[in-house]
Amino acid sequence: MHHLPESLNKLINALSRLPGIGGRTAQRLAFHIIKSPPEEAGELAGALTEAVETIRPCSICGNFTDRQVCRICESPRRDASTVCVVENPQDVLAIEQSGRYSGLYHVLMGALSPLDGIGPGDLKIKELTERVKKGGVKEIIIATDPNVEGEATAEYIKEVLENFKVKVTRLAYGIPIGGNLEYADGPTLGRALEGRRSF
């Protein structure tokens, strides 16, 4: 095996730890970066550091933000009586891009997955019930992924919320089963929101 310079190996290893980036792709990216003007690598390194330093969860909904409370939670134009429960910040982005939702969000930061040791205590479910307890929330739209973990999470949240005076709905199955919510296109997400049903 050919010995690459140590720092190049390190870069390839760091890149290959990213999801969906295999060894070959990491190699290709690393060589590209080395060949590009150094400013580009500097910008990427700076962006990485800055993002990690400034981004944190919104203290209300858990979505990624660079403030104490995120722009959505803070906006007077959003309908605070509706809360859409999603697994990840990417899901918020996908639903926002559909342009069909004007309520608030609650980001669980994952889904129940006993096989991976992820139980209710690992998700922001307590925070959700706290929000409901505070009052003002009339409807909870559960928008977890349409797969085994997402369904189990939806069922669990539905049961937990049965003790509260809040309508619980689930996104309609306009979303292709077995897929990831974050990859759904805007119109599909819009239809899924419109067709939501009592849960």
Place this chain on the structure above:
Amino acid sequence: MHHLPESLNKLINALSRLPGIGGRTAQRLAFHIIKSPPEEAGELAGALTEAVETIRPCSICGNFTDRQVCRICESPRRDASTVCVVENPQDVLAIEQSGRYSGLYHVLMGALSPLDGIGPGDLKIKELTERVKKGGVKEIIIATDPNVEGEATAEYIKEVLENFKVKVTRLAYGIPIGGNLEYADGPTLGRALEGRRSF
């Protein structure tokens, strides 16, 4: 369009400038990085900075190295009378991984491409003739890519080297080992036929 935090947008933009990383993938990578322990982003940022700062072209062959002269050019076990001319450092890596070559390299850093404005002056061709002029090189193996640019580059180098007492060869192009003849494309089959040898 939903407003992501500025630093997250910056990170997505920086990632999407990488080759083969589209907007969606950049988004997915950025969210993954934000969700991961901050040390991981720190390591990647550090690896980027370190690689760009320490890696430079070998003063002899032009391959990426963290020294003045790369490990291959420096090695007493390599056959200094044979020089394999490749387009990019990745090609060196691929040939080294074959374990079948023990000569030296010369990295052109690209291929002739008039449409992209890349002429002989943009490649390390002068450096190649300087190496040959110095003496000691008996054979130049041209291993540019088997496409239009690579072929043009090979032809050009062959002409330039006609003034020197050096044997110029070209990698054999044909059916890939382990492949199926029926799946070989026309141009590959054509080259395999042209290059047929006594058996």
